[in-house]
Amino acid sequence: MDHVPVDRDATPGPARRLLDRLRSEEGSALLLLGAALVALLWANSPVSGAYVHLWETPVVVEAGALRFDMDLHHWVNDGLMVVFFFVVGLEVRQELALGSLRQRRHRLVPLVAGTVGVLVPAAIYLAVAGGTAPEGWGVVVGTDTAFLLGVLALVGPAMSNQLRVFLLTLSVVDDFLAVTIIGVVYSDEVRVGPLALAGACLVVLWLLGRTREWRSGPYVVAVVVLWGATVQAGVHPSLAGMLAGLLVPAAATERTAVLHAKSLFRDYWQSPDAGAARTVRLGLARSISVNQRLHEALRAPVSLVVVPVFALANAGIDLRGDALGAAFGSVVLWGVVAGLVVGKLVGICLGTWAALRMRLGGLPDGVGPGSVVGGAALSGIGFTVSLLIVDLAFDDEAAAQAATVGVLVAMVASSLVGWAAFRVARVRFGETSADLPVTLTPPVDVGRDHVHGNPEAPFTVVEYLDFQCPFCARATGTWADLRDHFGDRIRYVVRHLPLEDVHPQAFVAALAAEAAHRQGRFWEMHDVLFANQARLELEDLRGYAAELGLDLERFDADLADPELAERVRSDAESGGAGGARGTPTFFLNGVRHRGPHDARTLVAALEASTPDVSARRRS
Incomplete structure (x- = not known):
């Protein structure tokens, strides 16, 4: 009798267990927080000069008349972070094609909540700090999805998958609006020639999707050229990354493609050689949409490398002397804190309430109002997108430093407010879960089943x-x-x-x-x-x-x-x-x-x- 092989006693080694832990949402959040703390400690240590000089290191890439001359800090923010926004775009396309954005009744509530959750924080920031530094309003519009989901796993209900989907859908809207704001408001003087090339790359990506090109190579080449064109055009490449991800097609796996891959593997089983192995790899790749394959390939590098390196490059601010006191005395800091902590909470709750009152849809099954409040509070964690906009929005170093401290303060405050909201929801309203039921109802009845x-x-x-x-x-x-x-x-x-x-x-x-x-x-x-x-x-x-x-x-x-x-x-x-x-x-x-x-x-x-x-x- 053949059995399914299961290695009951095999346990992964310490390195593998650590890697698996870091790949989880809690692990990613802790890694990101660790990178930010390392940056802060380094920037305030006796060797802080090394921190500054590291990110000011010039890196020049030339190819003929084409020249990319940026310091290491800009290579991280304008280069590596494009991969982050590309992955966000891939996730949005998956949600539109297969996930929670596919059905109207599921997408309208988070769509409205996410939109109001961008407008209200911006209005609060302008009310607090608009007279001093109005250009910083974009700092409070974004939510750090990775940090949000990681903290949710730490302080939210033990079972919160439905709330996670709701917040992910909401953050999709949030990220799209935030990236659009970056690309439109915080871009340099635009050059028409490279911008036209960027537009042509977007058309190529669209055509690749329309012709159902399944190989990932052509998409990667088009995205790389698109990135270079947007950098040369003076448009912040985060917008290009998001749009490129949106244009990579996502589709459900078809049974016929899986059966074809199975038949190819049978050929390899009967006659194992390099040619058959290559055919099997291509058959397996063809059975999965290019969107899912690129997302799977990039998800771990983004969470384990790209975002932590970004935190290391942007969270290191010198707080020695009276710098911290000056930051807390700045209206910019309080505008950022009020916009993220209060604005996100009020905006998302108000948008959700309005959408439900207008009967545009409903909350996901298993998600109560207390959990929505907790998730809205956690949405005030704007770490990645906020720090990126700080770097783009402020020319004044003191204002930029105050805004950065405000983002860090808001991250801590939003986490604490979210924890408190979930605790009240659990104790006062009995919301012990924010997920679908898991128990078989009714139990098996051998007389009926x-x-x-x-x-x-x-x-x-x-x-x-x-x-x-x-x-x-x-x-x-x-x-x-x-x-x-x-x-x-x-x-x-x-x-x-x-x-x-x-x-x-x-x-x-x-x-x-x-x-x-x-x-x-x-x-x-x-x-x-x-x-x-x-x-x-x-x-x-x-x-x-x-x-x-x-x-x-x-x-x-x-x-x-x-x-x-x-x-x-x-x-x-x-x-x-x-x-x-x-x-x-x-x-x-x-x-x-x-x-x-x-x-x-x-x-x-x-x-x-x-x-x-x-x-x-x-x-």
Whole structure:
């Protein structure tokens, strides 16, 4: 009997564990904070001159008549940070194509909240410091997404994925507006020739997407040329990075592409050589959208290198002597603090309230008003974008220093206000979670549910499925691998969750399975439906029933029976009550599984839930 290979005893080494920790949202936030503290300590140490001289180091790149002459500080802010904004653009495009911005009712509330959350802070800053330094209003419009999500993981509810999605969507709007402001308001004198070349690069990126170019190379070349053109044009390249990311297409993975990659790997398995290996790599790449591949390749370098280096280059301000007192005596500092801490909180809450009152949409399931207040408070962390605009907005060194201190103070204050808001929401209003439910509701009933395997097995896998879903367990072979691994120690239960908006035949296919169940042939029909996912019209279903030897007259009558339709809807409602929003959704021993659902991962998750494994891990 073949088993899914699972290395139960293998544990990663210390270096790998540290790297995995830093890649998490909490780890990224701590790394960013550490880089900022190192910069502050270095800039206020006896060797502070080395800090200043490091970032003033000139770096010149020449290619013929083309010349890029900037100091190291500008290479970080105008070069490395473009990668950061490019990744932000990739994330926005993913959200528009596949995520929370895809549906109108999901995107309008954070859209309004994010817009008001930009306008109110700017107005508050101008009211406080507009008479002294009006050019600094842009410092308070942005939110540091990485820092926001990292602090949320530290001080927010233990389960806050739905709130995270809401805040991520909101910060997408925030970042887009902030980058637009940088590109339009804080750019140098614009030169027409390079600007025209930048526009041509954007057209090339659009054409690559329209022609469904799947190789990442052409996109990377176009983005590099676009960056160089915007630098030469005098437009801040952050805008170019964001626009470039928006133009890289994102799409859901198609089952046919996955099957093609599988067939290529089979060729390599039978005849392993370098040519076959290269073909497999290309086939795997083609099965995933270029947006997702670039995002996956750049996400870790951005969080582990780009943003910490930016913090190291920009957070080092000399606070010795009376510099700190002068900063706190500056109206610029208080304008920045008021704009970020108060403006973001008030603006986002006001925008959310207005959108809900206008019935433009609703809050994500599981997210209460207290959690929105906590998330709005954390949005006052404007570290990365704010420090970038400080560098662009102020010519006066004292004002720039006061604004930088204000950004750091606002970061601490917003974190504390957010922590307090989440605590009040938990204690006063009972908002212990800001996520979807995770418990299977109702529990498995062997008299009602469709149970495959040993009814008394210690391991239970419940799958909410859609017969047109190309990635459900029967379609991918996941269940067969689980059964081969566990044998009679596992039982498999299926419930219906037809996604009728994307799979129009899913509901009637579920009815056909239930009609076959009335004649004792549910699992046979289940297998036939998955084997013929492209042919699920009514006549196809009747043909499958005939092939299985079912009584067609009774089958037709059962298809029209309202009780069967109610059974399918009841399954779908139970899935919603347990947090299932798509297929496949797996519940392992009564708890909704989150993350990859390949057989190896499910086996590891099931075995990790046993008492002996849990005890061994604790020891």
